[in-house]
Amino acid sequence: MSRHWGERLAQVIRFRRQTLRSVAQAVGCSIQAVHKWRRGGDIDHQKLQRLSEHLQVHWLWLKYGMVGVPHDEIVEADVSLKMPDLVRVLLSDDHGDVDAAIDSLGIGIIEFDLVTGSGYWSPTLRQMLGVDDESAFSRDVFRRSIHPADLAGVEEALRQAIISKNTVRQTFRLSDHYAVEFILRIRPIVKGDRVIKLFGTCWRRADLYSRNSTAG
Numbered sequence: 001m002s003r004h005w006g007e008r009l010a011q012v013i014r015f016r017r018q019t020l021r022s023v024a025q026a027v028g029c030s031i032q033a034v035h036k037w038r039r040g041g042d043i044d045h046q047k048l049q050r051l052s053e054h055l056q057v058h059w060l061w062l063k064y065g066m067v068g069v070p071h072d073e074i075v076e077a078d079v080s081l082k083m084p085d086l087v088r089v090l091l092s093d094d095h096g097d098v099d100a101a102i103d104s105l106g107i108g109i110i111e112f113d114l115v116t117g118s119g120y121w122s123p124t125l126r127q128m129l130g131v132d133d134e135s136a137f138s139r140d141v142f143r144r145s146i147h148p149a150d151l152a153g154v155e156e157a158l159r160q161a162i163i164s165k166n167t168v169r170q171t172f173r174l175s176d177h178y179a180v181e182f183i184l185r186i187r188p189i190v191k192g193d194r195v196i197k198l199f200g201t202c203w204r205r206a207d208l209y210s211r212n213s214t215a216g
Contacts, residue, residue: 004040005063012055012062013038026054042196045111045120060109064199112139112198114162125202130176147173154184161186162195171205181205 013023024031027050037043043051043063052059108125119137126133129145146154150172157170167187173180183205189197 006038006040008062009051009055010038012057016055018055023051023054027051040191042113042115042191044118106203108202110142110200110202112158112200113196114198115196128182128202128204129174145174147175149173157184157186158198161188161198165190165195 013020020031020034023034027034027047029047033041033047037051045059048059048063052062055062106124108128109120109122110125111120113119117139119139121129121131121137121142123133125131126135129142131141131145135141143151143155154170154172157168160166161168165188167185169183169185171181171183173182181204182202184200184202186198186200188195189199
């Protein structure tokens with residue numbers, strides 16, 4: 001198992017018979033940047049996508065391996081597509097199927113860069129939070145989308161992920177749609193002895209009104 005994403009990158013570069021120079025030219029960066037990535041260094045999402053397209057692998061697998069969309073989330077989301085199907089599309093030539101598969105699961109992806117303050121959210125998460133396509137990633141926008149009664153719990157979960165360096169889970173509701181509950185799973189990305197990023201997956205848990213009415 002790879003210790004960091006740079007080891008997967010190095011393997012793919014060898015498999016595709018690429019050089020550091022050819023990769024750098026395709027991505028539009030320096031050879032030193034590619035060398036840094038092979039050691040597990042940080043990369044912004046735009047360059048990650050260009051790198052993945054050039055090497056013909058999916059960015060989610062390249063950066064996070066198969067833990068990008070864990071099996072327990074797929075089971076809890078109560079959907080028909082199971083992990084073997086996701087593995088198949090990850091390893092296939094048509095990597096657009098991966099995005100379609102993740103979208104069909106209703107799983108949103110978010111990434112907080114704790115060093116630069118930048119981040120990324122997937123189209124599915126934007127739709128969940130009601131964020132338009134033109135809005136750049138913003139932690140403030142993410143916080144405002146959470147119901148005030150649940151915000152402290154989400155912030156504490158993020159803090160615990162950083163302190164413990166372990167994956168945490170937290171439920172929350174949206175500020176303008178409090179009848180629907182979501183699950184947020186946060187995995188810290190550690191470099192050296194500190195957490196540099198938080199990688200999150202989010203999916204709809206249940207319609208609380210429907211659940212309560214059924215229970216009654």
